[in-house]
Amino acid sequence: MRIALFCHSLLSDWNHGNAHFLRGVVTELAERGHEVRAFEPRDAWSLQNLVADHGEAPLREVREVYPRVDPMRYDLASLDLDEALEGASLVLVHEWSEPELVARIGAHRAHASRASYRLLFHDTHHRSVTDPGAMTRYDLTRYDGVLAFGRVIRDIYLARRWARRAFVWHEAADVRVFRPRREARPERDLVWIGNWGDEERTRELDAFLIGPARDLGLSARVHGVRYPEHARAALDAAGIEHRGWLPNYRAPEAFARARVTVHVPRRPYVASLPGIPTIRPFEAMACAIPLVCSPWSDAEGLFSPGRDYLVARDGDEMKRRLAALLAEPALAAELAERGRATILARHTCAHRVDELLAIAAELGVEVDRPAPAATPQRATS
Secondary structure, eight states, rough: EEEEEEOOOOSTTTTTTTHHHHHHHHHHHHHOOOEEEEEEEETTTHHHHHHHHSHHHHHHHHHHHTTTTOOOOOGGGGOHHHHHTTSEEEEEETTTTHHHHHHHHHHHSSSSSTTTTTEEEEEEESSSHHHHHHHHHHHTTTEEEEEEEEHHHHHHHHHTTOOSSEOOOOOOOOOTTTOOTTOOOOEEEEEOOOOOOSSSHHHHHHHIIIHHHHHHHHHEEEOSSSSOHHHHHHHTTTTEEOOOOOOOOHHHHHHHEEEEEEOOHHHHHHHHHHOOOOOOHHHHHHHOEEEEEOOOTTTTSSSTTTBBEEOOHHHHHHHHHHHHHHHOHHHHHHHHHHHHHHHHHHHHHHHHHHHHHHHHHEEETTOOOOOOOOOOEEEOO
């Protein structure tokens, strides 16, 4: 089966978490014998920032790590959709795509002579809640459905009639890359991998990361971009080393060099989007590092809080959780292995490809290689 994927970027993960999951999905589909044509804009914001900071070398390196990921870079004005979509059975268009592209592909789908493929919009962001006006710029009238990375987002699309059909399609870990590095030895107590962003979790990072690391006197390192001067000063004052951008595929090594990590979700996911953990906890648990999370509601039962990871309700409890894991290696190891076991059993890119192919079949696509039985959560209006 030929599948076309349009996304912001697969080559760059600079402040661009969508690339993490999609790289794994493309790899999994290709390994199963499907042909995946991926397209990303030549002037992608993430890629431009990456090259400005680090040159072209990361673009070559990512192709070595993901040999199955070979996106075609296009200019929107000259993109030939007849050529790009020729022979496709399934087309996915990610939410970071330009509204003009979304509309053009929808119009292409509307022509009877071109209607052999099924067309899905893929949403992995919180804008449906935080900026619904922006979402109305996307014309999805000719799309066959939406892939939403959480039940609450799926329900928003249906309730607001932005789409006729919507399916829950959570992100997951690419366990070909995200796996324990047993040969590495811990060099520090704590590592946190995440971008500062748009002040969406400033208070939370102080309460659940910076304060506990400072008060416990932990050796700690932070990786991520877009840290303003006041954030870097706070890290420095707490004795936390800030190392800037880390290619996502190098995160397993960073996890292996630390004894524990934390997850601090952005405020919209805590306040308005229960059930969506984002990609980071999947990847951390896949690498078998003990994980402590600030509060988020696992409303969809993806994990077992207290068994797969620990929850800290406030900064004081975060300190207690971290101190216990660092003082009791057996407890830490048990937590880490349970988290990894849950990932392997339920939350890999292979599981999500099973779900995607089941959705495609439900929409009438003749899937060349039948997917193993999987039951994605879905709803139709």
